[in-house]
Amino acid sequence: MKSKVLFTKEISPSGLVKIYEALGEKLSGKVAVKLHSGEEGNQNYLRPEFVRELIHHVNGTVVECNTAYNGARNTTEKHQVLMEKHGWNKYFDVDIMDAEGDLELDIPNGKVIKKNYIGKNISNYDSMLVLSHFKGHPMGGYGGALKQLSIGCASSYGKAYIHGAGEPEKLWTANHDSFLESMADAASS
Numbered sequence: 001m002k003s004k005v006l007f008t009k010e011i012s013p014s015g016l017v018k019i020y021e022a023l024g025e026k027l028s029g030k031v032a033v034k035l036h037s038g039e040e041g042n043q044n045y046l047r048p049e050f051v052r053e054l055i056h057h058v059n060g061t062v063v064e065c066n067t068a069y070n071g072a073r074n075t076t077e078k079h080q081v082l083m084e085k086h087g088w089n090k091y092f093d094v095d096i097m098d099a100e101g102d103l104e105l106d107i108p109n110g111k112v113i114k115k116n117y118i119g120k121n122i123s124n125y126d127s128m129l130v131l132s133h134f135k136g137h138p139m140g141g142y143g144g145a146l147k148q149l150s151i152g153c154a155s156s157y158g159k160a161y162i163h164g165a166g167e168p169e170k171l172w173t174a175n176h177d178s179f180l181e182s183m184a185d186a187a188s189s
Contacts, residue, residue: 016050020057020129027126027128028126029125030124031059031061031125031127031128031129032061032095032124033055033060033063033131034063034064034131034149035051035064035130035148036064036152037062037064037073037079037083037086039071045086047087048087048090049091055092055129056091058129061095061125062083062095063096063097063121063122064079065097066155066156067159068157068160068168079096080094080096083096095124096121097118097120097153098119098120099119101120102118102155102158103119103120103155104117105117113161113162116154116161116162117155117161118153118154119154130148150162
């Protein structure tokens with residue numbers, strides 16, 4: 001079976017809605033809209049004003065997860081401040097999915113990673129719309145839709161777990177409990 005590829009020359013908020021409608025699918029229930037909220041000081045992310053019409057069209061909640069590296073998105077508190085600064089809260093409900101912890105998923109036939117940790121709040125949603133921008137990435141070549149579904153939905157610990165190939169302590173020198181303790185210490189400082 002050949003893949004169906006849709007293309008539009010209308011790069012506009014209403015153009016996004018038109019291309020979504022051209023899919024002929026309707027997201028059901030409570031809709032999560034996964035996107036990259038933008039790094040501190042970086043301009044390479046989709047702007048809330050550009051995606052507002054589409055997110056309202058699907059009645060979605062903007063969702064993100066914290067990072068595993070230091071910065072403006074590695075704790076829920078700092079991430080919420082950045083979401084506000086970038087304007088996401090102005091237009092949408094925002095959910096940092098790992099604010100309440102991890103949801104552990106088994107990967108039964110995983111060759112290296114046998115489980116994954118994603119933001120616990122993902123279980124509050126019935127469907128997900130992924131909005132991606134493409135960018136260069138030193139490890140994977142470029143980031144996009146698949147990155148939003150894998151590393152993007154991973155909790156902060158899950159990101160360390162994935163990058164450490166199941167052994168986050170090799171990369172971040174922490175086990176799950178000490179990692180959570182260090183995140184709590186970082187949030188209080």
